[in-house]
Amino acid sequence: MSQLSDTTQRTILFLIADTGAGHRSAANAISNAIRLISQREQEEWNAQKPVAVHASSATPQRSPVSTAEKELPPPTYRIEIVDVFEEYSRFPLREAVKLYGPTIRYNPKLFGEVFHRSNREGTVMAMTSLATPLIFNGLLKLFTTIQPDVVVSIHPIINFVTIRALKQLGLQIPFITVVTDLISVHFSWFAPGADAYIVPTEQAKQLYLKRKLDPERVHMLGMPIDPKYTREVASKEDLRKKFGLAQDLPVVLLVGGGDGAGGLHAAVRAISQARLPVQLLVVTGRNKKLYAQLQRTRSRLHVSAHIFGFVNNMPELMHASDVIITKAGPGTICEALACDLPIILSGYVPGQEEGNIDYVVHNDVGVLALDSRTLTDELRRLIKPGSPELRRRLANARKLSRPASSFAIGEEILSFLPERGQPGVWQRQDGQPVHYRMSGRIQSAIRIRRLHSHLPKTIAKSSVIRRFSKTQDISSEMPEQTKRLSRRNIKDRI
Structure with a gap:
């Protein structure tokens, strides 16, 4: 029974930042559409199950021996929406992101200058290098805690470092970018290495194609708006x-x-x-x-x-x-x-x-x-x-x-999940969990961070604990030799 539940629940992780309300609104819109899709799948599956009427009762009862009865039910979807900067980044990145709201309110021209000056490859890569040490470990902790079957980004700044973190795990977790700008699409939206890029307009699609990225991976499905606008x-x-x-x-x-x-x-x-x-x-x-x-x-x-x-x-x-x-x-x-x-x-x-x-x-x-x-x-x-x-x-x-764009986007995201009856990304064929494809040092760092968050403040702030946590911290660029040893260890365990 536990193995069945492992293979029928799929976890979808949305990465956002609460800079304005647009990113969370888009994530909520897609999530609500997926829930309605799931409800429809369940209703269709129930309707297809044959019903047999027994002579001893006028009440229809489901036949226990039919072929359809043996088919697996549709998966259920666990949806997590996480503000990665607020919950998993460190100072000063966490505080810098919060400046978006006050800047567009009190000095929008400044934001415009930052947008245009940063909208090029060199600047984006430099900003990514500066931000990576401040969020990379947090992303690893997030992924290993949530254990998503697919990761969906609805914010441009996070894409490059997320792809790097997913590669570090060594698991084949699909990564999808949902662009929420209609025309003025920033360079950082299209980080190479995503499995799919969902764009709202033809103009956004053309910007993607100018980047010489895989044309098979871009899908023009519209802007995600809540399904309640279709009711x-x-x-x-x-x-x-x-x-x-x-x-x-x-x-x-x-x-x-x-x-x-x-x-x-x-x-x-x-x-x-x-x-x-x-x-x-x-x-x-x-x-x-x-x-x-x-x-x-x-x-x-x-x-x-x-x-x-x-x-x-x-x-x-x-x-x-x-x-x-x-x-x-x-x-x-x-x-x-x-x-x-x-x-x-x-x-x-x-x-x-x-x-x-x-x-x-x-x-x-x-x-x-x-x-x-x-x-x-x-x-x-x-x-x-x-x-x-x-x-x-x-x-x-x-x-x-x-108005139905969120349903089209939801269907596209669901198409990247494991097929019905197959184990998830974090399970093996026998239903047992896969050991994280990380070195012991990474696992120790995550365990220490979890312990640190539960310690009393007087202890957590002590110089000994801070020094010990710092020595266990990991860099965003692990040596290649460590990566090879980590992969070899995981192969031996599996």
Whole structure:
């Protein structure tokens, strides 16, 4: 029975960083799609099992001797989503990654300069060399603890070092990169050595091909958005009643992304000063300062406004609205397209989101409005009864939208798992666990780190413990002789 459970559960590990909300949202979207796929597989398997009716009972009972009964059930999926920088990297890398949110909020031009200057091979390789010693051991600990059957990266910075760490283990663990930038795809997304690269647009695919990487490994499947955007929701009238909105006024949804950036406050002020006949739904994300500021000034606005912080019911908010004003975040753009919303871009993150503007404007699903006059003029055109701009952009949005993309991405990831009935990457044919293909020094380092995390602080901080932990630490570049000895040892054990 234990061997059966070993071969029917597959572990999928998503690597993210909570820089903004986009990476976790993408991981959650794919995870939810995989859970629905698993549910469908289980229902189909149950439906295929033959039923025999015994004479002694009118209740159908499953035949214990049928061939179909002997078939293995579909696998179950254990899904782990891990912020690798927060949980498994060391100072100063862990703290440096946290600067993303404040930088795009208070100094976006600086972030744009960093993006463009780092978007080349030499800089990426130099940054990887600097970051590797600060996260390599943590990745080894993560992989040996979770024991994934497939690893999926949804963040560009982690890809090069992850491939190196997986090679260090010596196990054939598939590694998949899911790109979450529509057009402006950074060099670090396409680290050579991944088993598959999933991209959202044709432009992203062409950037991949320019890198001279294997064309068979790139798959254009769309941007992962949550499956809840494909489900039916209540009518617009019912949703407006739920949120306390008037039925006779257009609803404008303003979203600033997970960090509440993108000129959100300026857009609200411009609409208020123009006294447009609209009502507002404003989502400030994790920007608590902006949320408090808008709450204080809401009573002085010349339009009705409902202010929200970070929300989990975005599909309802979008379906209750007529227009969305947002920064050029790729996730929000694709979610808006799935909800038939024309888009007004009020801001963007330089470098990273510049290409998203072209995506929206070139496909005629929205416009860029960086100043108050442009924004209010465009909004007037869209809310005008019988607006031709509104009809045209809604039609284009339906052509461009790929609401089921997460299911396609989920299916692609599942295709890399061991076949039904076969042992996982970390099990042998007899069901016994495989010894980690690491030297005794690596295993000792991991054990010491685990022990160190459970020690009382007064002991853990002692000079003796710190010195002992340091001597057991491993470098990211083990000597080749050590690797050969490690592989020879594992062959002898297996």
